[in-house]
Amino acid sequence: MAALRDKAGRPIVVVTGMGVVTSNGAGQSENWQQLMAGRSGIRTITRFPTEGLKTRVAGTVDFVKAEPFSAPELAERMAQLAIDDAIGQAAIGSRSRFPGPLFLAVGPIELEWPQRQEIADVSGANGAVTYDDLLRAADGGGFRRYHERFLFGSIADHLADTFGTQGSPISLSTACASGATAIQLGVEAIRRGDTDAALCVATDGSVNPESLIRFSLLSALSSSNDPPGEVAKPFSKNRDGFVIAEGAGALVLERLETAKARGASILGVIEGCGEMADSFHRTRSSPDGKPIIGCVSNAIADAGLTPDDIDYINAHGTGTPENDKMEFVGVAAVFGERVKAVPISSNKSMIGHTLSAAGAVEAIFTLLTLEHQRIPPTINYRVPDPAIPLDVVPNASRDARIVHALSNSFGFGGQNVSLVLAREPA
Amino acid sequence: MQSERNHEVWITGTGIVSCLGEGPQAHSERLAQAQPAADTAAFAPYVVHPLAPLALEKQIPKKGDQRQMEPWQRIGTYAAGLALESAGLKGHGELLEHTDMIVAAGGGERDLAVDQTILTGLRSTKAPAHYLNERLMQDLRPTLFLAQLSNLLAGNISIVHGVTGSSRTFMGEESSGVDALRIAMSRVAAGQSAVALVGGSQNAERNDMLMLYALGSFLLKDRYRPVWERSAQPGVAPGSLGAFVVIEAREHAVARGATPIARLSALRSARADRRDAGAITRSLAEMWQQLEPRYDAKHLAVISGATGVEPATGEERAFLSQHPDIAVRATGSHLGHGLEPQFVMNVAIAALAVGRGILFPPCDGSGMEQAMEGPLTQVAVTSVGHWRGEGLALVEAVH
Numbered sequence: 001m002a003a004l005r006d007k008a009g010r011p012i013v014v015v016t017g018m019g020v021v022t023s024n025g026a027g028q029s030e031n032w033q034q035l036m037a038g039r040s041g042i043r044t045i046t047r048f049p050t051e052g053l054k055t056r057v058a059g060t061v062d063f064v065k066a067e068p069f070s071a072p073e074l075a076e077r078m079a080q081l082a083i084d085d086a087i088g089q090a091a092i093g094s095r096s097r098f099p100g101p102l103f104l105a106v107g108p109i110e111l112e113w114p115q116r117q118e119i120a121d122v123s124g125a126n127g128a129v130t131y132d133d134l135l136r137a138a139d140g141g142g143f144r145r146y147h148e149r150f151l152f153g154s155i156a157d158h159l160a161d162t163f164g165t166q167g168s169p170i171s172l173s174t175a176c177a178s179g180a181t182a183i184q185l186g187v188e189a190i191r192r193g194d195t196d197a198a199l200c201v202a203t204d205g206s207v208n209p210e211s212l213i214r215f216s217l218l219s220a221l222s223s224s225n226d227p228p229g230e231v232a233k234p235f236s237k238n239r240d241g242f243v244i245a246e247g248a249g250a251l252v253l254e255r256l257e258t259a260k261a262r263g264a265s266i267l268g269v270i271e272g273c274g275e276m277a278d279s280f281h282r283t284r285s286s287p288d289g290k291p292i293i294g295c296v297s298n299a300i301a302d303a304g305l306t307p308d309d310i311d312y313i314n315a316h317g318t319g320t321p322e323n324d325k326m327e328f329v330g331v332a333a334v335f336g337e338r339v340k341a342v343p344i345s346s347n348k349s350m351i352g353h354t355l356s357a358a359g360a361v362e363a364i365f366t367l368l369t370l371e372h373q374r375i376p377p378t379i380n381y382r383v384p385d386p387a388i389p390l391d392v393v394p395n396a397s398r399d400a401r402i403v404h405a406l407s408n409s410f411g412f413g414g415q416n417v418s419l420v421l422a423r424e425p426a
Numbered sequence: 427m428q429s430e431r432n433h434e435v436w437i438t439g440t441g442i443v444s445c446l447g448e449g450p451q452a453h454s455e456r457l458a459q460a461q462p463a464a465d466t467a468a469f470a471p472y473v474v475h476p477l478a479p480l481a482l483e484k485q486i487p488k489k490g491d492q493r494q495m496e497p498w499q500r501i502g503t504y505a506a507g508l509a510l511e512s513a514g515l516k517g518h519g520e521l522l523e524h525t526d527m528i529v530a531a532g533g534g535e536r537d538l539a540v541d542q543t544i545l546t547g548l549r550s551t552k553a554p555a556h557y558l559n560e561r562l563m564q565d566l567r568p569t570l571f572l573a574q575l576s577n578l579l580a581g582n583i584s585i586v587h588g589v590t591g592s593s594r595t596f597m598g599e600e601s602s603g604v605d606a607l608r609i610a611m612s613r614v615a616a617g618q619s620a621v622a623l624v625g626g627s628q629n630a631e632r633n634d635m636l637m638l639y640a641l642g643s644f645l646l647k648d649r650y651r652p653v654w655e656r657s658a659q660p661g662v663a664p665g666s667l668g669a670f671v672v673i674e675a676r677e678h679a680v681a682r683g684a685t686p687i688a689r690l691s692a693l694r695s696a697r698a699d700r701r702d703a704g705a706i707t708r709s710l711a712e713m714w715q716q717l718e719p720r721y722d723a724k725h726l727a728v729i730s731g732a733t734g735v736e737p738a739t740g741e742e743r744a745f746l747s748q749h750p751d752i753a754v755r756a757t758g759s760h761l762g763h764g765l766e767p768q769f770v771m772n773v774a775i776a777a778l779a780v781g782r783g784i785l786f787p788p789c790d791g792s793g794m795e796q797a798m799e800g801p802l803t804q805v806a807v808t809s810v811g812h813w814r815g816e817g818l819a820l821v822e823a824v825h
Binding site: 048049050051052053054106108109110111113116117119120127128129130131132134135138139141143144146147148150151152153156157160161167168169170171172173174175181185188189191192193194209210213214215216217218275276277278279280281282283291411412413414415 | 472494527531532533536538541542545546548549555556558559560562563566567568571572574575576577578580581582584585588589590591592593594595596597598599601602604605608609612613616618633634636637638639640641642643644645695696697699813814815817
């Protein structure tokens with residue numbers, strides 16, 4: 001009988017349910033088929049006019065209905081779909097009572113232009129519109145729904161109501177590492193013995209003009225645009241930025257002991273979590289790679305493993321010139337000469353960068369990679385970068401024997417989180 | 427299941443700034459004077475507690491760093507520096523590299539001039555979508571995004587002060603502050619973390635933030651009144667403030683020769699279903715009961731995070747009225763309501779109060795706040811969010 005505790009004597013934390021929504025579709029099987037076929041979910045944006053913008057493509061999730069439309073509304077709807085699938089698969093608690101806390105990674109939330117304009121319209125301002133006019137109109141009581149909708153806590157609050165999670169739901173952000181942080185918080189809570197189960201969710205629906213332009217002004221986005229499916233090209237020499245995208249991922253985490261006791265199917269193990277903040281710059285990684293090296297090393301050590309045990313890396317792999325280079329510097333330092341032999345691929349080549357959701361979405365894809373023993377490719381890899389000599393699983397999926405996998409997530413503000421995942425408890 | 431069982435958790439540092447000034451001394455003096463610093467003119471008809479001026483260069487020495495931040499980040503980075511200094515961690519690279527951080531944050535300031543120009547232009551343009559794209563591309567400052575991202579307060583603290591053990595940002599109004607401290611405390615108590623910096627900041631002096639709360643008709647208007655005296659015209663008076671605490675495993679503090687300001691003995695958070703009248707009162711009572719065995723009623727006071735919003739404050743009042751012998755103080759009357767960091771601010775004020783053994787005097791004409799005799803050794807800190815979430819912490823003197 002396999003042990004119920006890890007090498008450090010802590011309860012082993014397993015995944016018993018997963019749900020995922022991306023621009024490639026809803027659900028594990030739909031998404032996995034697309035990944036295996038190397039298909040891209042990136043499309044020309046139709047949600048709003050893009051004339052005058054440098055970037056006109058994104059991985060939008062247009063098949064999920066969100067009315068009246070706003071980023072938090074879409075984020076909430078996608079999260080609901082993902083959670084429904086995850087809880088359904090885990091067959092834990094009931095649909096309206098999940099026996100553990102909710103850790104929710106969400107993107108920043110604020111009033112958006114359509115609402116701002118609607119308020120300006122009723123303000124009756126003659127000539128120039130000022131914030132005094134907006135405040136007067138806002139305070140009339142006619143827009144109460146917008147207060148709650150644009151609070152940071154409202155998505156988590158609504159999900160907690162819908163799924164009956166326990167205690168105060170936590171909304172969190174560590175920028176593009178948020179999804180991994182949500183999982184990390186769940187793992188820690190179970191290891192502490194605070195709970196036997198946790199619902200770890202990440203969602204982001206922020207493809208709107210202002211978000212797109214903000215990233216564009218930081219020169220973070222690719223502006224190649226055409227054809228849309230070939231814009232995201234992580235690790236290529238001609239990579240020129242990431243593609244903004246939407247999605248959601250939900251994982252039911254459980255203590256192995258209680259999962260086994262109730263006869264749940266074990267989908268995978270969260271063996272280790274690592275983290276190290278970067279104090280170098282607001283958007284750039286420390287040139288010596290120290291925080292990324294520390295983060296990856298911490299995750300592997302937390303799993304009680306050594307770098308030699310890692311068989312596959314699910315890269316952060318955004319496709320920005322800076323990120324991919326620094327991720328290489330980091331993993332090369334940790335893995336040494338072996339780095340060239342460890343397959344590393346970027347899901348973002350196909351689904352774009354789902355921002356706050358990425359860490360959870362990609363953890364799910366890593367667990368599916370372990371389940372199927374087959375690695376999704378890095379597509380659009382046509383011009384190798386000699387400065388990044390890695391096996392990026394170019395353009396086509398392939399079979400592999402994978403026992404332990406690493407999933408990286410890095411974000412603005414010096415956020416770095418890595419997870420070590422496995423198929424079976426050791 | 428709770429995990430406050432293994433390691434005793436000490437508060438070894440506080441960093442607080444508000445309309446009352448900066449640091450323990452200023453706050454003790456001004457709280458003792460019970461003369462709130464509310465401004466009814468600057469954002470009329472709304473009542474706002476403006477931040478006392480800060481000498482930013484004391485905690486954020488590089489002008490370049492200051493320029494990269496908007497006010498909420500400067501306030502927070504400044505307060506975090508004070509907390510690290512107070513804990514004796516500031517500048518100690520090795521300790522800061524294993525110091526964990528949880529920040530409770532909202533979002534940052536918008537460029538109000540840009541918003542106004544665009545909204546005005548949108549009224550007359552024939553191609554609104556095109557106009558919006560064009561103006562945003564031209565008018566938004568690239569670096570403003572980084573001043574708006576919730577997790578960039580933590581990012582700035584890493585950059586300016588070198589805290590890099592871990593960095594997490596919780597969001598979700600008042601609850602985010604309660605849960606930031608709860609999770610950080612659970613981690614320390616369970617041995618997952620040795621020392622942690624926890625807190626946040628708010629800039630209340632901004633129309634975009636006021637607008638979000640105006641949408642829900644939550645703002646106090648026209649005339650300042652202490653929070654317990656607002657039931658006829660309820661509302662929150664937002665306060666600009668920054669509050670951080672350093673919490674630490676006792677063993678870790680002793681090993682590095684740090685002295686405790688107070689002990690963080692217990693912390694609970696909850697989410698009442700507010701569709702039910704009385705749910706907040708019951709939620710507070712339930713948490714109170716869980717901590718009750720630890721109380722020393724003669725030396726216990728409540729520091730409340732009451733907002734002045736109804737039904738939240740009325741229901742908290744109903745709960746507190748069940749314990750008429752325990753002195754109550756609401757800091758919101760003095761320094762306004764800071765949303766995300768309010769709970770940490772109140773825990774810091776509680777720590778300083780039990781450290782001195784004295785509770786500050788009442789600031790209330792409703793009879794809710796009564797004088798307290800006897801030495802103070804324990805404070806129960808409450809949080810009742812303006813729309814959701816409750817919290818309760820027990821802060822005790824270390825003998």
